[in-house]
Amino acid sequence: MRHAADTEERQQFREMTRRFIETELQPHANAWDEAGEIPWEVHQKVGALGTWGFGVAEQYGGLGFDDMYMRCIWGEEAARAHNGGTLAALGGRSISIGPIEKLASQEIKDRILKDIVQGRVGSSLGVTEPGGGSDVANMKTTARQDGNHWIINGSKTFITGGMTSDYFVVGARTGGEGLNGISLFLVEKDMEGFSRTALDKKMGWWASDQATLYFDDVRVPAGNMLGDEGRGFIQIMHNFNYERLGMVAQCLGMMRVLLEESIAYAQQRETFGKPLSQHQVIRHKIAEMSARVDATEAWVNQICFLAENDKMPVDQICKAKFFSTKSLEYCASEAMQIWGGAGYLRGNVVERFYREVKVMAIGGGSEEIMRDLAVKQMGL
16 A cells, blocks of 8 residues: 655665565475474574664664564564564564663663674563563562662563573652552573573464563662653653564565465365355455455554654554454464465464464453553543
């Protein structure tokens, strides 16, 4: 769908991204899924594209500018990797880069940020806890000051990149109850008392590592606090809008892939003497899938326009998040119906995306949380 903001520069970025995804990632979709990991050199190849450099200064390996449309182009085109686990393995660092760039000391930024942005090392955001889920205000992990250090105790779970990252932006309670009592710290993998275990047997995202992190009297230098004490989480709440919009764009890309794969299969598969695409019931499925792709694309473009020209439309992002995941769920189900038994066999994108629908509906803010936040943004 063409639109006024679809400039030549953005078109070129889309074409470059698509070529890279289709040549460097897509051919390995099934092999990496079955292996449960991707080669680390892939992180460096993606880093060289500047994928994690939006909004980051050039001195730290960034692009020196931001562009919401390009952020979403990456998310959409990345779905052509045909493997959400690959994208999770690569993108786990994305939600930790912002806090480090905005809140870390100059020494920390000079020492680690460029390596993270360029894909040489990994980083993760550690907020979710085993007993808390989306209830961040009830965070149990604590940090108490001891001279020039903070002592962290607690645990985090469902941390994407948790087994492979070198650096972790970790939320811990340093004050009273609620969000105002939470501070952020940079924890490094070799710090004494820090450990991690992998979360195995996942429904989807096989190629990505998720982990539970453990903090047992981890001594963190005072200089590793990110931002102001007790204001850490408040200072990065805006950061989650980028994550959520990126997931909306990825949902759009996954829906488009499912639509394209369904059309191609329906045109070559014959039943009752004619291609599936000539049966009205199948044609109606394709029409509905296409309509949901168009609606989501128009919404993404509108959000990007507002973010670029006015302010971040939090209410629109929240509504687009649950709308796109519900639309993806519909498209994945209908694609599976069109493919029939062939879609149920492991090794094809329809089967893989069908398994990955629910993580898109839960990660980055569940559908339920997004609905509630959207209503709050409406003043109710």
